[in-house]
Amino acid sequence: MNLTLKIWRQKSPEDKGKMVEYKVTDISEHMSFLEMLDVLNEQLVEANEEPVAFDHDCREGICGMCSLYINGEAHGPDRGITTCQLHMRMFNDGDTIYIEPWRAKAFPVIKDLIVDRTALDRIQQAGGFISVNTSGNTQDADAILISKHAADEAMDAATCIGCGACVATCKNSSAMLFVGAKISQYALLPQGQIEASDRVLNMVRQMDLEGFGNCTNTGACEIECPKGISLVNIARMNREFLKASLKG
């Protein structure tokens, strides 16, 4: 198929940037979206132009590096996938496709379609861990009994790959689905209890400091999340936060 692409080009964080139009031809419907961009970049390199910079790594939906706001949706029109898992068969011959970087004040553009998502790392560093003694007398994790239900829910929360689609898609640029998932994966397990209060207070404070917006429960994040992280995790974070705040 032949496509018209309108892609955000921005040389550097300081550059103003603009949408630029490109044409690609003979795109196979079996290609992934990133492979289609590879074709475009080969074309650009041959023409001695600067290729379009975009993030990617595993190309199998597990690392969370690929991003892209495609035709007004995070990771494009399909559901439960990352951009590397998006197939060109979702599009039709002659389509015009808009490709933009994640937009949020907390995710500044580095170049073209690549944004700086280290704000999510800093939130994680503020409390998304447990402290264990690794000096040789570490307790066997299986010695602590955990209900199947709690283990399953914690595992579901832990599947978040930190891609940032929730932030990109949220009209408020809120990171609460990500933070809710990261808090839940510990809040549901006995190992997470000891540092529970500090964790939620510190992670939420860091989230606010990074300049993410306030959730208004539109639910867009849950729909666009490649891992199906549920709003239940945001509610759990709110409860954890209330509990920790009331304890003082």
Add this chain to the structure above:
Amino acid sequence: MGILSSSIARKVAMALSAFFLMFFLLIHVSVNLVSVFSEDAFNTASHFMGTNPLIQYAMQPILLFGVIFHFVLGFVLELKNRNARVVKYYKNNGAANSTWMSRNMIFSGLVILAFIVLHFIDFWFPEVNYKYIAHLPEDPSRYYGELVHKFENPIRVGAYVVAFIFLALHLLHGFQSAFQSMGCNNKYTKYVKSFGKWYALLIPALFIFIALFHYFSH
């Protein structure tokens, strides 16, 4: 903003003020509904609400505070959220993943606010003037006539209907949203959502019915 400096604290405060407003709405519609059935009963109920010191000097200031708190915090949230995305998308397909109501709480809220201002000019200012400024003699049978008189004007009735349609839109998202904000999302959530839909449609529909009832029957 002290206690409201955290994003989640603001969400919770928003939800608490919203719960309070939704409870108030229930009382308000109940009293109004009485006017459909009996002139005397409506006068009695209104006289009680208008002269009971607990309602006048405790509930009324709390209500006033609650309304102002809710919309001021609503504006603060909206501004903060707009600031969280400086460069907007060229193409954004919001309808793909969220309802119109959820994306436009500030607009439905603004329409409600405009209505509240009109409502104050219509009912509350004359009422305060009657009781506390002009100190007119209390007449327990005046309320029904005042109500009916207000609903003679088709423009006012029209504005009333439009405002309550927007209240319904506000509540269609807001009711269940307030529960989520408070951290309630569990096996009962599907019942909360369906009850919320009923509440969001029924309460405004009753207000509209009462207005139209008086408009057409007098």
